[in-house]
Amino acid sequence: MSEAVPDSMYQEIILDHYRNPHHKGLRDPFDVEVHHTNPTCGDEVTMRVRVHDNVVEDVSYDGQGCSISQASTSVMTDLVIGKQVDEALATSDVFLELMQSRGTMEPDEDVLEDGIAFAGVSRYPARVKCALLGWMAWKDATAQAVAKSTKETS
């Protein structure tokens, strides 16, 4: 980044994740694959989730979109992979709360790690959906994966 704009939503952390996304690329094994789109801008993500013993064992994805949607999805995979499903869902709720805060919430780095960089994005309502695309896809896929495993074990 050569010409940083003061107060821009484009924090260095976001640009790093955008340029070098974590956990990107679709992988096996997985329990559920979902495809989510943002109808207002055409961004899309295909996401696979593997849940084993109530732990989010893997999340892999592919997609196209703006820096905010791609970086947010990358940060999300860091935050949920390896966590208990309940714990990961709680983190996702905290991120959702941050994104709906319109810039009024002081994010907790212990909980959201690199996700705190998105606090500024919450001041741009038109971009909040970008930041939530990957998270919503993950929540959807995880709910389906949990339902599937419950069915299989019962």
Next chain:
Amino acid sequence: MTAVLADRADPVGTPYDVEAIRRDFAVLSREVNGKPLVYLDSASSSHKPRQVLDAERQFVEQHYSNVHRGVHTLSQEATDAYEQARATVAAFIGARHDDVVFTKNVTESINLLAYSFGNAAPGSRFALGPGDEVVVTEMEHHSNLVPWQMLCQRTGATLKWFGLTDDGRLDLQAGVITERTKVVAFIHQSNLLGTVNDVAEIVRRAKQVGALTVLDAAQSVPHMPVDVTALDVDFLAFTGHKLLAPSGVGVLWGRGELLADLPPFMGGGSMIEVVEMATSTYAPPPERFEAGTPVISQAVALAAACDYLSAVGLDNVAAHEAALTARLLDGLRRIDGVRVIGPDSMDMRGSAVSFVVEGVHPHDVGQSLDDIGIAVRVGHHCAAPVVKRYGVPATTRASSYLYNTAAEIDVLLDGIEHVKRFWA
């Protein structure tokens, strides 16, 4: 009622005084993110001059009442103003007074038609059924696509379309319009590509098979002289908010003899003749298609906007925009990694210019431009099949209007260089 601009508008042959025009639009002197606003999103919605706001305010403060309902003075004055607005709008497009229907916007105008066609008795010229065809184009705004998809689903008719060429033109291949075609609905100027379509040729083919023609003129009526008689279409729709008027008022124009035969879309007050408990008869057009209290003050404001544009002169507006568009296209050609989606020449083209910057998502282009005060539109522009056709997820679109300047085009071009450096 509407402001006279004779003191300011430029007679033919004198330089176009864009600075004088800009003084009528207060918002153009504000700053965004510490920079002078450069508003290049008029294809999405235009700004409103003081004269339009004054006309609406004066009407509401002095003459407002419901229309077509009362005997008191205000009711009469409001009705007169509303009908005078209809006359002004009609004259603006070369139409008869009674052939102009006020709607909410183009979307409502097209839905009005599609639902009225669906309400037509079997055997009527508007009725559709299995075996009949509706023809659109691949460059339609969703407002002139989805209502026809829905009509086809309701009636069993088949939807067909003209595709697009690589350079952003309609591919008017034979065999799309056939003897089975009942309706040909198409856009005059593409909101995404900027392409101006060959109305005469499409109308000629439609007439050969006796099909009705519907023109989405949302992007043409505000920007160039449009005369419904010269265009020879059967129906035409446009909206106020892209034409210096408030949002909430749009227009459907139809040939008088067609409107006379067309069944209503919405039922309710104002659109009736005799109402009994079991059945009703309907008023003649245009009231038949204006159920309920209409948009009153917005219609008055739309007439003031038409007067404003007439005073400046639509030919002058079109020439001014063409100069800005040529400057923009020329500048974009000089920037590496920028690709124009749509016609790259000034031939049959309007002022909406879509482009992509290699390696930078349009949302990020738009956000980075906003950081330096430039307002452009990003996304699929309510024409998702078009971006898909050109293999991009979205585009950035700059669209100019009568109040934009060559200097603003240069600010945008510099801004794109800034975006490229930021995202390099």
